[in-house]
Amino acid sequence: MSRSLPSLNALKAFEAAARHVSFTAAAGELNVSHAAISRHIRELEDWLGTKLFVRTGRGVELTERGKSYVADITRSFDLISSATDSISARRRRRRQQLVVSVEPSFAALWLVPRLGRFTAAHPECDLVLDSADRLADFARNEADAGIRYGMGSWRNVASDLLVKTGITPVCSPAMLRGGKPLTPASLQPSLLLQEESRRYWKEWLEEAGFADRIAPEGPTLNGHLTIPAAEAGQGFALADEIIAGDALVGGRLVRPFVIAVRKYGYYFVRDAARKETKAMAAFRTWLKGEIEQTADAVARIASSLAVEKAPSKPRSSRAR
Structure with missing residues (x-):
């Protein structure tokens, strides 16, 4: 069956530009010029007979048709990537990089001393910690995932509770x-x-x-x-x-x-618009297990403290 398809390069340029909402960021990801991205987008719009982006004073925005189209294109690229990974020996040998955004205090005081256990269990993952106080912008590919402290309500972010604390x-x-x-x-x-x-x-x-x-x-x-x-x-x-x-x-x-005060927790977070990769899932599962061990150990200390602080029962007047 013959298929009527636009240029693959044009589709790649469109998907990257739509994901970043930026022609410049798409050019950087694909290692081409800004002009090349613009040309590919124009070619794709001419081929489809519809506008995918509107130019604004601050950059570009997707049209409604562009938003609908990119959702299907991204899923298609993910499917191609998954199918390729399943049979590619070269890809299986390649380590998967995972960039995780984390606050400096959590990184220094808790996470870093445990990293050796993760790398030993998952040698296929190339873990990179981005330690900064700011929240990473996943839409701009500043990180693949993150560990955040709070109440779990962040816009455009998928969050999995690791532990309440x-x-x-x-x-x-x-x-x-x-x-x-x-x-x-x-x-x-x-x-x-x-x-x-x-x-x-x-x-x-x-x-x-x-x-x-x-x-x-x-x-x-x-x-x-x-x-x-x-x-x-x-x-x-x-x-x-x-x-x-x-x-x-x-x-x-x-x-x-x-x-x-017991209303906050630690959450594993990622871009809600992108599916969780194998590396993300491996790190999230490992992280949850490790953090629960710490929580259990601290809970035992808290229990003994509560017993020590508890008031003693009054002695019966009949006691001698």
Whole structure:
């Protein structure tokens, strides 16, 4: 059966330009000039007899027909890629690169010490960490996937919950020695280490019932520095149980209170418009298993803390 098809190069140019919503980005991906992308798009529009893009003052936008067409074209390219991978020995030998966007604090304090286990289990994956405070723009191919902390509501992003985690103060064991029992009311404002985003201390103090009486006055540090500062006895860091997990399990930090804010979690995220690759799925599955182990270990510590903090039952008047 003969097929009436436009130029494959024109289809590749259109699919890349539509995915990036940028002729310049498509040219970079396909290693051709901007003019070549424009020419291919014009040829495809002439062949189809319809407009796929409209030019605006800020670049280009897909027409409604363009949006409908690219969805089918992308699925078709994905199918061709999958079929090729299944029989290509050369592709099977090639390592698959996976660029993951992650916050510096999570990368430094939790993820990096565990990466050897992932690379040992998945030698076919070439993992690249993009450690930055900004959120990666998946539509612009800034990363293949990411690990984000929050409530799971991000636009145009597919998010899989890895673990829910609580935010609570942590400190060096030395901070609790030789003094009166610590209560939220006795926290010294100058010892409350702050991050640039200060809403978390406010939320915890509200949970503890002291937001109107205590205002943190400690030094402001980048997120990945508050835990080392707390370990060094510089004050109380407010941390989630995963980032502080290794230090808590190792005894380098303790949590003086059972009170925690529990509305955030860690999520594995990717572009909602693109399907999950094998490398993404492998990393997500490994990541979830590792992070659940940390959560379970920290939960055991929290349980013992709750028992220690629980008030003793009053003795019966008949007891002797």
